[in-house]
Amino acid sequence: MDQNLKNLPLSKILDIEKLHNVDKPIEVANGLPNECYTNNDYLAHEREKVFFNKWTVIGVASSIPNPGDAKPHNLLGIPLILVRDKNMKIRVFHNVCSHRGFKLLEKLCTLKNVIRCPYHSWSYDLSGKLIATPHIGGLNNHTSENFDKTKSNLKEIKTKVWMDIIFVNINSNEIEFDEYIKPLENRWQKFIKKKDHNSLVHSNDYGYFSLNVNCNWKFAIENYCESYHLPTIHPELNKVSNINDHYHIQGLPNRFAGQGSKKYEQPAKGNKKFNTFSNWDKDMLKNSEYIALFPNVMIGLHIDHFYVFWLEPLTMNETKEHMQIYYVGNESANGSDLKELRKENSRFWKDVMLEDVNAIEGMQKGRNSPVYNGGNFSPVMDQPTHQFHKWVANSLI
Ligand code: FES
Ligand SMILES: [Fe+2]
Structure with missing residues (x-):
């Protein structure tokens, strides 16, 4: 990527009014305009305001x-x-x-x-x-x-470093990280206490894969925020956990959004299963949560594993996705007994992420259309996605 991006004023690149439209109530809001996905001059603004001013992974x-x-x-x-x-x-x-x-x-x-x-x-x-x-x-x-x-x-x-994730604030101007992450930590008190963070162990064998996708990084985040696409993009997943088993997550102040499921089933082989977090709320054993922490990391928390799916933007329309998988304790993360199960779990997530590649690359292709202007949101299904768009728009303005 060119370091010396031309710094044209944002108003010369896109109609600022369109960014204000993003911030309207969801029924009448538009999404981010095409330029935010296609225009190289825009990138200079995004780099500064959406990445360098924030806690970026x-x-x-x-x-x-x-x-x-x-x-x-x-x-x-x-x-x-x-x-x-x-x-x-x-x-x-x-x-x-x-x-x-x-x-x-x-x-x-x-x-x-x-x-x-x-x-x-x-x-x-x-x-x-x-x-x-x-x-x-x-x-x-x-x-x-x-x-x-x-x-x-x-x-x-x-x-x-938080839950093994490395965050940087290039411009040293964001609020302190501990304060920044507090709303999410508070939300997750019912699943994982701070002292449980130490029990997370990255798996050495099936703990990492990456995908190169031909689209802007933002599409991965906005797609991750909604379960609306489950029946069409993930028909198999939809059989075990459909739209109705999901709930929206909108973290205020606006720093994260996503969805949760109430139908998580632990993977098993015979009677073998992964260890579970010791302080997980007994009434929520089947809950799992999928949260995009803005700008560029998506995390998935389950009673028996945790993943960090972070994005490396390469160009306007190329992104490298990195998937890191963690288990509870070394035996689950690296023990030979559970190796097959880890392999299957990694395969499962890779298949899901590959299904999403079609969705997010499809949106990139559509953004070349001059008649598209950010589009509309479903007032019911797209609330977390709208939240992300608002976060980007407000960061830019
Ligand atoms: S550039 Fe001379 S020592 Fe590094
Ligand atoms: Fe998906």
Whole structure:
């Protein structure tokens, strides 16, 4: 993605009135206009206001499990480094050397003690501190009188790990994460207490898959928010849990939306099942919840597993979807006894997500039509989707 997106005023790109129309009552509201899915100039605004000003997801902590593990990531053109430091803390830095701007890290690796720039060997410790500047004062002179090392540390980004998900606020201007996530944590008190977060274990064998889809990232979120498409897109799923078994979730203040099911059945093989969360409300054993936390992560919570389905926007109409699956305790996540069951569970979700690919790519194709203007919502079925559109529109205005 081009880093130097032209910054045309938003009003030159789309009719601002159309964004105000999104915020109207659902019966008369329109969805986001076509430009939000097709126009490259629009992307500069979205990048800043919808991603950099917010808590955005760039991966999961278990993908860099050991001290020194480091991974590059490209967030809409901005090169980043994710590192696990010696104290096991996850840190995120801008992936650029303070000297002449060389990109420091190109691929996943385990660093011994430092991030060393391949160009002139300036080195930073894992907390980002510049600790070595070889020959900066001439041959074999590693200091320079007028050069203040402390001013050239790596630029660290405000980062928070929650339920293994790595969130960053690039512009450091969003409210504190703990406050930000509170409404969702409160909602989920009946399922999973804070102390239960530690029991989540990422599965090493069938705990990850990715999909490349030919559409704008927003379509994945808006599709995830509604169960309206169950009978048509997921006929098999609909047999076990149909529209009537689902309920809307609209988290206020407007930071998340989604749906829940009251018909979740734990996968089983003979008498083998996955472990369950220990503080799950006994009256809600069959509840599962599917929530999109804006902008770019979708999470699924079940009594016996949790998944994080996060989006990496690549271009206006290309997105990489990353699926990470967790179980309760190591035995369920990695034990050989439940390997087959994990394989089936991963396959199940992959099939569901693949069915959704048709839906979301279909919407991208339709957005090239000049007569479409954001369309309408079902006042009953599309409320969470409308909520997401309002969040995007309000973030832009
Ligand atoms: S650019 Fe990194 S050491 Fe020179
Ligand atoms: Fe779906």
